[in-house]
Amino acid sequence: MESNGSKRKTSPVNVMGRPSKIYKQDPYLSVVENSPPPADDEQYIIDMDGEDRVSLPPVAATADTAEWQATIEKVVRNVVSIHFCQTCSFDTDSAISSEATGFVVDAEKGYILTNRHVVGAGPFWGYCIFDNHEECDVYPVYRDPVHDFGILRFDPKAIKYMPLTALTLKPELAKVGVEIRVVGNDAGEKLSILSGVISRLDRNAPEYGEGYSDFNTNYIQAAAAASGGSSGSPVVNLDGHAVALQAGGRADGAATDYFLPLDRPLRALECIRRGETVPRGTIQTQWVIKPFDECRRLGLSSEWEAAIRKGFPKETGMLVAEIVLPEGPADQQLEEGDVLIKVNGELLTQFVRLDSVLDSSVDKKISLLVQRGGKDIEVELQVGDLHAITPDRFVTVAGGSFHNLSYQQARLYAIPVKGVYVCEAAGSFKFESTDSGWLIESVDQKKTPNLDAFIEVMSKIRDRARVVVTYKHVRDLHTLTTSIIYIDRHWSNKMRLAVRNDVTGVWDFTNLAEPLPAAPPVRCKADFARPDYVGHPAAADIIRSFVRVSCTMPLKLDGFPRARKVGFGLVINAEKGLVLVSRGIVPFDLCDLSLTIAESIIVEAKVLFLHPLANYAVIQYDPSLVDAPVQSAKLATEQIKQGAPTIFFGWNQNFRAVVTPTTVTDITTVAIPSNVSAPRYRAINLDAITVDTGLSGQCGSGVLVREDGTIEALWLNYLGERSPHSQKDVEYHLGLATPSLLPTLSQIQADITPSLRILNVETNTVQMSQCRIMGVSESWITKVAEANPSRHQLFMVRKIDCAPPSGYDDQSLHEGDIILTLNGQLITRVTELDIMYDHSYLDALVELHLRVPTIPTADLNTTRAVIFCGAVLHAPHHAVRQQISKLHSEVYVSVRTRGSPAYQYGLAPTNFITAVNDVPTPSLTEFVREARKVADNTYFRLRVVTFDNVPWVATMKKCEHYFPTLEFVREDG
Numbered sequence: 001m002e003s004n005g006s007k008r009k010t011s012p013v014n015v016m017g018r019p020s021k022i023y024k025q026d027p028y029l030s031v032v033e034n035s036p037p038p039a040d041d042e043q044y045i046i047d048m049d050g051e052d053r054v055s056l057p058p059v060a061a062t063a064d065t066a067e068w069q070a071t072i073e074k075v076v077r078n079v080v081s082i083h084f085c086q087t088c089s090f091d092t093d094s095a096i097s098s099e100a101t102g103f104v105v106d107a108e109k110g111y112i113l114t115n116r117h118v119v120g121a122g123p124f125w126g127y128c129i130f131d132n133h134e135e136c137d138v139y140p141v142y143r144d145p146v147h148d149f150g151i152l153r154f155d156p157k158a159i160k161y162m163p164l165t166a167l168t169l170k171p172e173l174a175k176v177g178v179e180i181r182v183v184g185n186d187a188g189e190k191l192s193i194l195s196g197v198i199s200r201l202d203r204n205a206p207e208y209g210e211g212y213s214d215f216n217t218n219y220i221q222a223a224a225a226a227s228g229g230s231s232g233s234p235v236v237n238l239d240g241h242a243v244a245l246q247a248g249g250r251a252d253g254a255a256t257d258y259f260l261p262l263d264r265p266l267r268a269l270e271c272i273r274r275g276e277t278v279p280r281g282t283i284q285t286q287w288v289i290k291p292f293d294e295c296r297r298l299g300l301s302s303e304w305e306a307a308i309r310k311g312f313p314k315e316t317g318m319l320v321a322e323i324v325l326p327e328g329p330a331d332q333q334l335e336e337g338d339v340l341i342k343v344n345g346e347l348l349t350q351f352v353r354l355d356s357v358l359d360s361s362v363d364k365k366i367s368l369l370v371q372r373g374g375k376d377i378e379v380e381l382q383v384g385d386l387h388a389i390t391p392d393r394f395v396t397v398a399g400g401s402f403h404n405l406s407y408q409q410a411r412l413y414a415i416p417v418k419g420v421y422v423c424e425a426a427g428s429f430k431f432e433s434t435d436s437g438w439l440i441e442s443v444d445q446k447k448t449p450n451l452d453a454f455i456e457v458m459s460k461i462r463d464r465a466r467v468v469v470t471y472k473h474v475r476d477l478h479t480l481t482t483s484i485i486y487i488d489r490h491w492s493n494k495m496r497l498a499v500r501n502d503v504t505g506v507w508d509f510t511n512l513a514e515p516l517p518a519a520p521p522v523r524c525k526a527d528f529a530r531p532d533y534v535g536h537p538a539a540a541d542i543i544r545s546f547v548r549v550s551c552t553m554p555l556k557l558d559g560f561p562r563a564r565k566v567g568f569g570l571v572i573n574a575e576k577g578l579v580l581v582s583r584g585i586v587p588f589d590l591c592d593l594s595l596t597i598a599e600s601i602i603v604e605a606k607v608l609f610l611h612p613l614a615n616y617a618v619i620q621y622d623p624s625l626v627d628a629p630v631q632s633a634k635l636a637t638e639q640i641k642q643g644a645p646t647i648f649f650g651w652n653q654n655f656r657a658v659v660t661p662t663t664v665t666d667i668t669t670v671a672i673p674s675n676v677s678a679p680r681y682r683a684i685n686l687d688a689i690t691v692d693t694g695l696s697g698q699c700g701s702g703v704l705v706r707e708d709g710t711i712e713a714l715w716l717n718y719l720g721e722r723s724p725h726s727q728k729d730v731e732y733h734l735g736l737a738t739p740s741l742l743p744t745l746s747q748i749q750a751d752i753t754p755s756l757r758i759l760n761v762e763t764n765t766v767q768m769s770q771c772r773i774m775g776v777s778e779s780w781i782t783k784v785a786e787a788n789p790s791r792h793q794l795f796m797v798r799k800i801d802c803a804p805p806s807g808y809d810d811q812s813l814h815e816g817d818i819i820l821t822l823n824g825q826l827i828t829r830v831t832e833l834d835i836m837y838d839h840s841y842l843d844a845l846v847e848l849h850l851r852v853p854t855i856p857t858a859d860l861n862t863t864r865a866v867i868f869c870g871a872v873l874h875a876p877h878h879a880v881r882q883q884i885s886k887l888h889s890e891v892y893v894s895v896r897t898r899g900s901p902a903y904q905y906g907l908a909p910t911n912f913i914t915a916v917n918d919v920p921t922p923s924l925t926e927f928v929r930e931a932r933k934v935a936d937n938t939y940f941r942l943r944v945v946t947f948d949n950v951p952w953v954a955t956m957k958k959c960e961h962y963f964p965t966l967e968f969v970r971e972d973g
Contacts, residue, residue, distance in 0.1 A: 071240045078104045080128040087899045087962040090122025092212040095899030101184035101233040107164035112152040114232030119143040119150030123507045132162045139505020145390040148214040149265045170241040171262035184233025196222040220259040263352045280386035281358035284328030291317040299373040327416040333379040338370035389417045392500040399427010399492045420454045441470040459513030463489035489515035491554035525627035526600035538709035539659045544631035548596040556895040558877040559680030560587040568651045568701035574630040577623040582716040586617040612857040615683035635738040640712040650699025662693040673721045679879035689735030756837040757854035760801035765793040788828035801881045821845040863970040870900020870963045888912035888945040890923040905956040915943035936960045
């Protein structure tokens with residue numbers, strides 16, 4: 001039975017994920033973390049807590065005897081709570097922040113034993129808390145390549161207020177029927193003591209799905225039901241000796257836990273004490289314990305069974321080959337189903353003895369006798385170094401991270417241990433279908449069989465180059481995928497090599513090749529395809545006014561949930577290279593823009609203008625690089641009417657042009673719903689057009705065009721709210737009439753950057769029946785009917801944005817005010833509100849005269865961002881000001897990185913930082929100044945206010961080594 005595409009067999013027992021992977025609920029975050037659906041993830045891209053783990057209720061120990069109470073009192077002094085971050089995705093591990101347990105095994109040298117899935121395969125950053133709540137940093141000195149244990153180092157001198165003692169490891173005392181106690185953390189919160197009795201010693205290692213799993217060892221089974229945070233707890237007997245290491249449990253409610261025997265951890269600890277490396281051998285074969293009845297069915301002869309039973313009278317099974325990795329030492333020698341009889345002439349039935357032989361025979365040969373279908377097969381195998389096929393370095397380039405494929409991953413899918421594995425599929429290497437599991441076959445037509453070859457190839461690729469990449473997925477090596485990717489060496493300008501240092505316990509970073517400058521652009525020639533739209537020649541010709549727009553965002557800003565968006569833009573001036581595109585595609589100007597013209601020419605572009613309300617942006621490319629008959633779109637100057645016939649021309653999800661005659665069904669004033677969890681740009685105060693065709697819902701880009709080719713409306717995608725049920729972002733597809741765009745576009749075409757001002761209010765329409773109830777006089781109602789015969793409506797102030805930036809007057813309108821006139825003009829259409837764009841103040845009539853201020857929109861765009869402790873900080877963007885009533889500071893948390901200090905200590909998106917170490921930080925300038933005063937690896941205090949106005953104080957430890965402070969500043973021009 002296969003699970004999740006894995007080629008290995010899974011146990012029929014439903015085993016829960018390791019308890020330390022149960023995440024503590026963040027009390028300050030009721031939002032999804034500004035994260036996209038699975039299409040989006042890169043270095044500062046944040047996702048929701050995604051692992052489906054079941055937390056079991058702790059089982060309290062029964063009333064203990066005096067002996068047990070005395071034992072527990074001694075043991076708890078050795079048990080520590082480990083708070084840690086696995087700072088980036090590596091091998092089978094995702095970046096996480098969590099809690100677990102460990103216990104001191106050497107008080108003099110400062111060694112703590114815990115689980116390998118706590119220490120992780122990649123960079124680790126953490127600290128431990130002793131029973132008396134003293135705290136000290138911990139550093140990994142060993143993580144086993146296969147078995148679920150790791151060893152951390154701490155400074156014994158840092159513990160000043162309690163005597164340090166160590167638990168003695170006694171693996172030989174783990175026996176069936178022995179009463180034990182599991183002493184650890186209950187979900188990382190407090191000490192828990194769980195009682196149980198050992199029921200089995202010969203259980204196969206539990207499987208945990210597609211992540212890390214132990215193998216080639218037996219596990220101990222007991223009834224204890226440990227819960228989250230108890231990973232790494234000591235399993236002690238009545239004498240206070242550690243007899244096993246807690247590792248996992250069942251997820252179906254059964255009170256069953258699984259413990260790792262301590263034979264191999266004890267050996268590793270002794271090697272480390274002597275200052276030696278821990279040799280680990282492998283023949284790249286996974287073995288499982290099978291009972292004698294199954295072995296007989298596989299061909300075990302009665303003679304060998306009798307010999308085994310005589311030599312090991314307590315054994316009930318034997319080791320059987322489960323997976324033999326291709327191209328490994330045992331390939332073509334051993335086969336799945338082989339029953340192991342002897343190793344080096346010695347009868348062998350236990351994993352501990354097999355490990356011992358392999359570990360002492362690295363780079364040597366061993367002989368194995370197996371039975372295959374009743375026949376004796378003797379083979380001689382070369383033992384390899386297990387550490388050599390366990391990655392201890394990775395390279396980060398163009399936003400992605402890579403290392404050699406690990407033995408863990410290869411064993412999971414029964415594939416050869418070779419290839420370049422994408423451990424962080426982000427940036428240029430953000431492939432579309434899934435986030436992990438890719439093996440890079442070639443880059444830029446050059447093979448990349450290993451990490452060194454990959455580094456060599458990437459070091460010679462220029463910035464902004466487009467190269468061909470071939471890759472496969474570990475689940476499907478039959479299918480080779482080919483893509484063209486855009487290499488970013490300007491936002492992600494460093495190629496960094498990280499190498500694990502088991503002496504210091506940190507990963508050392510080295511900068512490799514400097515980025516090569518981008519090649520100068522070259523003028524290219526192309527022609528547009530001429531689709532034959534029968535009866536609509538104008539629609540066929542309008543294709544020359546469209547370009548495909550690809551927007552790549554290196555940093556998550558302004559609550560926008562994606563790192564890459566693709567759509568279509570409309571060329572409004574071919575001579576100057578001006579293109580109009582939805583802000584659902586180009587949300588802000590910290591991005592890379594690529595335009596594809598005539599499906600042939602690719603040119604870079606830049607952002608010229610972002611409209612604050614109407615959901616469009618104007619971008620520009622260099623027309624001198626394009627030798628193609630690009631056509632400037634002709635925009636209508638008269639408003640399209642409800643019921644009018646028109647031609648719908650759009651681009652569907654497959655980037656194919658579709659066209660159909662249709663009718664305008666409605667033109668109504670709308671405001672796109674706000675996203676409650678993470679405020680982001682949305683269009684408000686606009687007249688939206690809908691049409692009578694099903695194609696309109698399939699197309700996020702397009703136009704409504706007349707028979708003569710005049711464009712009456714743009715068809716745009718509008719980013720809306722995130723569905724609380726599906727956790728997917730809602731997109732609305734609506735039309736926007738062109739006449740309202742013309743004043744702004746005329747300035748841009750005249751090389752004038754529009755400097756618009758807006759009323760910092762959101763309005764909604766009210767009908768005359770409501771106006772009467774709200775006190776509008778009959779004379780005004782008559783004036784409305786005369787001014788707008790098609791729609792009798794006025795506008796009411798629904799919401800006022802929070803206080804404007806300093807230096808501007810507060811809004812004198814109030815929520816609930818009905819706007820009658822602005823500067824003497826009766827306001828019955830949403831386009832008539834555009835009068836605000838050009839005035840610093842407006843004379844408003846709301847049954848009394850008011851002088852209403854406007855604010856400049858340039859101050860609402862994000863022009864500076866700071867990455868600090870894994871959180872992206874910037875001034876509150878416009879959407880935040882629209883949705884909040886009071887702005888607590890100009891330091892707003894946009895996103896945070898998994899596995900970062902910000903994530904570990906609870907600093908959440910939509911929080912405001914008001915002070916650092918009690919020094920007020922009203923803006924990013926003050927924040928950066930105070931943050932730089934904080935020494936690395938020391939604690940500091942943040943005063944924080946949530947989006948719901950709840951103040952709290954966060955204590956956080958700075959980690960510049962893994963999360964350096966970076967700053968992005970937009971330069972004018």
